[in-house]
Amino acid sequence: MRQPQVGFDSMAGATPVEPGRSVRHVARKGATVAGAVIGAVALVGGVLVGATPGGDPASAATSPGSVRIHDIQGASWISPLDGQKVDNVPGIVTGIRATGSSRGYWVQDPAPDADPLTSEGVFVYTGKAPTVSVGDSVLVSATVKDFRAIASGTTLATTSYLSVTELTSATATVVSSGNELPAPVVITPTTVPATYAPDLGGANIETTALTPSRSALDYYESVEGMRVRVDDARVIGPSDAYGEQYITTKPDQLRSKRGGALLTAENATPSGRLEVVPTDGSNPGVSVGDVFTGETVGPIDYSQYGGYLIAATTLGPVASANLKPTVASKPKSDQLSIATYNVENLTPTDSAAKYAALGKGIVTNLASPDIVTVEEVQDNTGATDDGTVASDQTLAKLTAAITAAGGPAYSTRSIDPVNDADGGQPGGNIRIVFLFNPKRVSFVDSGRRGIDRATTATAVTSTHGKPGLSFSPGRIDPGSAAWKSSRKPLVGQFTFRGKSVFVVGNHFASKGGDQSQDGRFQYPEQSSAVQRKAQAAEVNSFVDAVLARDKRAAVVVAGDLNDYQFSPAMKTLTGQADGKTALTDLITTLPSNEQYTYDYQGVSEVLDHILVSKGVGTPQYEVIHTNSEYADQVSDHDPQVVRLFGTPKPQSAVIPPKGVATGYSDALDKLDYQGATVGGLSSLAYDSRSKSWISAVDNHASDPSRIWFIGRNLAKPAVVRAPLVLKTPTGDPYTGLTADNEGLAVLPNGDYLVSSETEPSIRIFGRDGVQKSQLRVPGRFAVTGTTLSGAGLSGAAVAREATSNATLEGLSISPSGRTIVAAMEGALSGDVSANGDTRSHRLLVYKAGSHGSWSLTKQVGYRAGAGQRIPEIVAVDDDRLVVEEASFAADSGNAVKLYAVSGLARATDVSRVANLSTAPASAVLSKTLVADLVKGPTLGATALESQANPLLDNFEGMALTGRGPGGTIKISLISDDNFGPLQTTRVLNTLIKLPR
Structure with missing residues (x-):
């Protein structure tokens, strides 16, 4: 906020008056009635009292005196008659200010001289509502005074405001009424000089020769008190609480995009700027860009707040620009x-x-x-x-x-x-x-x-x-x-x-x-x-x-x-x-x-x-x-x-050794859809019947288990319909308390296949979301300490060896629709070596039977890297897989590697192997690293958590999304934000070159 300066009345001993307002609008010491001087002004409770207003017309008519208004104004900044008494100065009343505390009227000589330096108008200060009327021909007897406001902390000698020549302690005689007013000076775009104020090195402009062609200040001083006219005046400063606004007389000067007038350098006030204040105290309520159409007319006055102004006796009708407030672009989630x-x-x-x-x-x-x-x-x-x-x-x-x-x-x-x-x-x-x-x-x-x-x-x-x-x-x-x-x-x-x-x-x-x-x-x-x-x-x-x-x-x-x-x-x-x-x-x-x-x-x-x-x-x-x-x-x-x-325009970049990142999107992150927050997305599959990619939500407390439909284009994922709620065979919704859904696939008949790592289970749901059946899961895959009932687990006498929250995380169906593969995120306790090696994981392979049936045909061994888990797998075909291995460290964040695996069809069945850690290498699938995402590009991504590569997050869903050029495949990953503020729901799209 530009702090306003406190006004002072130089004639009242530098007494502060109405902070923030011009002292031109307060009563002052020395007012007269019919020539009688009334006592001094006192400050009582912040209000000036004790002055009796004057300047009412006298009853006796007299002849004009020898002094004219242009003599009072002179060809200089300060009146040559300052402080002197003048008698019977003739003029026509051109405007009246009957409100506020600087009440009075303007008079202008109908017979001007030919000197452009001498103004023909002057303000007569009365202190109360004048009883003269516009059009009256009057003779005024008064004292000439160059009135100057005093700013806070300054004196009469140091205050920076210009003076205004006035007639004070005035008496007036009305000679006639209804006279035609002097024609106003028409201010066109070329009338006022292009410079607002001259550079005098800080010197007092009032000590220099008045030069109307030099600056706007000079020009307006030369017409101070005279009627002026501006046509079709555009507003460049809105109405304030006091009914003051600003127009421009130079419509094309330093115009802002929205219609204002710009400051482009120090001391470069636009010279077309001019304040307008209606003399009747009204407030037109205009905003920047509005136009006072037609004529705006009135005498030139001066205020410490805004400088020279038109005391408008006529305001042109307002044509609104209907300037609309601007609205910021909505930020992207990243x-x-x-x-x-x-x-x-x-x-x-x-x-x-x-x-x-x-x-x-x-x-x-x-x-x-x-x-x-x-x-x-x-x-x-x-x-x-x-x-x-x-x-x-x-x-x-x-x-x-x-x-x-x-x-x-x-x-x-x-x-x-x-x-x-x-x-x-x-x-x-x-x-x-x-x-x-x-x-x-x-x-x-x-x-x-x-x-x-x-x-x-x-x-x-x-x-x-x-x-x-x-x-x-x-x-x-x-x-x-x-x-x-x-x-x-x-x-x-x-x-x-x-x-x-x-x-x-x-x-x-x-x-x-x-x-x-x-x-x-x-x-x-x-x-x-x-x-x-x-x-x-x-x-x-x-x-x-x-x-x-x-x-x-x-x-x-x-x-x-x-x-x-x-x-x-x-x-x-x-x-x-x-x-x-x-x-x-x-x-x-x-x-x-x-x-x-x-x-x-x-x-x-x-x-x-x-x-x-x-x-x-x-x-x-x-x-x-x-x-x-x-x-x-x-x-x-x-x-x-x-x-x-934020994210720059995605650009393809290499993910060594055989991958390319083609882009990513955070469009789903913390998205609200009909009151439900999109999050916890731990799987990815394509649903051809809805023509949309889908993702299941993992454990989220008591919320219903959902499948979200996120559109056909994973470069620009978006929720395209209400989520499907997964329900028990009796129609009750599964929740995060009863199912921790991690894997998702769509069966050839359109049913949804969902793996949950709570028990674990692999359930089949109809298109209505109601569970129809489930696949058999071996009993040793059950979480230690749990029961087997209702989960599709078999082998009641078998020890339960799975670790909670580390069971059937990965799930995929081959493009042929004949093979389902489910992967354990962690090792069974029976597969841990004597020295604590937990790298041996088991994959379950199911084959399609008749009438939509599925049978568990074998278990396959897979050996992950040290400290790695398996969040997801993708069946490229009935024999090949892409396996995601991932880990997390507090100081370096997420690490993700993708491995190509082949030989699934002929792989050894390890279901009878008690401890995979002791099995020969031939008993586990061979793998080849195809993408190390930590070493890949960032694509300009940012992360809330510490990340070695900010492009990474908790990627738990993965899908084969198409075939790329040169024998590549398209693999997309989706991250599970766990509904946490420091994690992001992100879709990453890649191209992967599989080994021959």
């Missing part, structure tokens, strides 16, 4: 989205409408970012300066509003500031807050408890060569002078798909106290820039410390930095100032006509930023225009969002 949003002094007492609008903006317009840095969150008592610093009530209302709008249940992290130490609205204790979606990202909380984090700096640490934080959340050097009376940056470490992301939320010092862009000192001094540059240096040093430990670290710096993209502060923050660019300011990557986040008095400019390090990959960045261009804004800032990481 993208991290981070937004920043200044919510403008948010307090618990703000209206429900504001909270609802903020909630909608975050959910709908920002697409529910994973992380939001929020600025200007006030404490629980708002601007009441009672020592309260906690903001839990404010945050509770904000997060509730987001949830009510359909968004996630955000968690928060923030640090309560020291009372009244961080600037902003007195008593409000504004601070920066992290909102984050715990279902998408994890916050790394670090640092000892009991430490005052408001005053203790966080430091960059190093663990195993990777950066961390001593305090997360923490603050960057809060004791530094750079942060005096200003918000300290909030730093946090997040984890997204196994990758650390460091986020720095900021709210740099405001521009309050800077000289006015519309004022007399040109170019204006920006004293606040010194502090922002120092703040930028602090943040830059912190980022450098992170990158020194890991040059590929993902760092995001976001927030209201209160400075332009081309400012010295931003050059310092990015590192450009010292030639070591560490951060990219994403606003600079947009087209020039889209570079703005704020509309300050009709100027579309940048105050809010998101900057990123190279470690975030290729960011996708948007400014979301929901506020700054609209009259009904909920904040004065536009939020913005960036999507990080």
Whole structure:
């Protein structure tokens, strides 16, 4: 938020008047009635009292005096008659301001001179609603005064505002009424100079010669008080609460994409910008791009808030541009989205409408970012300066509003500031807050408890060569002078798909106290820039410390930095100032006509930023225009969002020794379908009758056992119909408590074949999901300590040797439909060697019989690698298999290898072999490595867990999906996320070259 400067009345001893409003709208000392001076103005309860308004018409008519309005205005910035009394100055009343506290009227000489430097109009200050009427010919006797507002912290000598020549302590005589008004000066696109203000090295423009062709300031001074007209004026700054808005007289000058007027360099205010304020106190409620059609007419006035303006006596009818708020693109599941949003002094007492609008903006317009840095969150008592610093009530209302709008249940992290130490609205204790979606990202909380984090700096640490934080959340050097009376940056470490992301939320010092862009000192001094540059240096040093430990670290710096993209502060923050660019300011990557986040008095400019390090990959960045261009804004800032990481366009890449990765998709990850979460997918098969790939859900507590239909194209998987619920023969749904479904195949007659590792079992289900029968499983395959009843297990007297959660994981049917193969994930206890070798696995081979029957014909031995399990198998034909071997380690993640196996048809039956570990090599299938996925490409994938290759996850389903070129086969794998936040449902597509 650009902090407004407090107005002061130079005629009232520098007494503050209506903070945030122009003192041109308050009554002042020295008003007269019929020439009688009334007493001094007093400040009572923040309201000026004690002045009796004057300037009403006198009853006696007199002849015009010798002084005309152009004599009063003169050919200079300051009236040559300043402080002198003038009598019977003739003029026609052209406009009346009867509301507000700067009431009066404008008069203009109907007989102008020929000097373009001397204005023919002037404002007559009355202090109450004037009784003259527009069109009256009047003679005014008054004192000439160049009125100047005094900014907070300045004096009459140092205040930066321009003066306005006025007539005060006035009496007026109406000579006649109903007179034709002087014709307005028509301002066309070429009337006003292209330069807004001259560069005088900071000198006072009022000491230079008035030169209307030099700048917009010069031009408007030369017509101050005169009627002007602008036709079909486009709005470039929306109506505010006071009925003030901005138009452009140069429609094509520095036009933004959405109709505003851009700031493209320091001190480069668009010269076509002009404020418009209706004299009747009305508020047209216009937004950027709207047009006042036809004529907008009124005298030229000046305000400390916006500079020269049209005091509009006529507003053209509004033609709405129907400017629509922008909406962020929805991030993909593998993208991290981070937004920043200044919510403008948010307090618990703000209206429900504001909270609802903020909630909608975050959910709908920002697409529910994973992380939001929020600025200007006030404490629980708002601007009441009672020592309260906690903001839990404010945050509770904000997060509730987001949830009510359909968004996630955000968690928060923030640090309560020291009372009244961080600037902003007195008593409000504004601070920066992290909102984050715990279902998408994890916050790394670090640092000892009991430490005052408001005053203790966080430091960059190093663990195993990777950066961390001593305090997360923490603050960057809060004791530094750079942060005096200003918000300290909030730093946090997040984890997204196994990758650390460091986020720095900021709210740099405001521009309050800077000289006015519309004022007399040109170019204006920006004293606040010194502090922002120092703040930028602090943040830059912190980022450098992170990158020194890991040059590929993902760092995001976001927030209201209160400075332009081309400012010295931003050059310092990015590192450009010292030639070591560490951060990219994403606003600079947009087209020039889209570079703005704020509309300050009709100027579309940048105050809010998101900057990123190279470690975030290729960011996708948007400014979301929901506020700054609209009259009904909920904040004065536009939020913005960036999507990080993500998947580049899939490209084929080699998986040694005989594989190629052709692409992957996370489209199914954490997908919600009609209230059910897609997850736990541990199998993959093609259902020709539904023309869709299908996947069964493994153990998920009391949820019903489901088969999901995920479409025909595994490059773009999508749920295409409601899932099929698997049921017992009596019609009761199986659940995760009664079935742990791991393998899936479709029989030639369309029935579904599902293996469960609970018992284990291999069940046959009809198309309606009801169990029809089951295949026989040898009794020794039963889990130790379980019963055999109802599971299709045979051999009651046989010892049960299987390990829980390591039974019939793999299941496949050959393309011919004549062979079923089921694989044990782990070794039977009887197959473990004396020295603990668990590599010997058994495969069950079934052959088709008559009338859809199946018989177990043999058991086949398979020897896996050390520490490997068998999650899945694929029957390439009746003789060949592809076997997946997999393992997991906490520090390196998943490892997956695919092996080609042949000779199934003639393989030895090992059903009578008591211990496979002692069997000869000829008793087990031979295998050849065809794909080591850890050594394959990443394809740009990311992972929440630590992974040697982030493309990998818990792949438990696999299927033959087609034939490729050159004798290759297409193999697709699907990962089981176990419904966990750190795992991903991912489909990986490959080509595999099998040995001859």
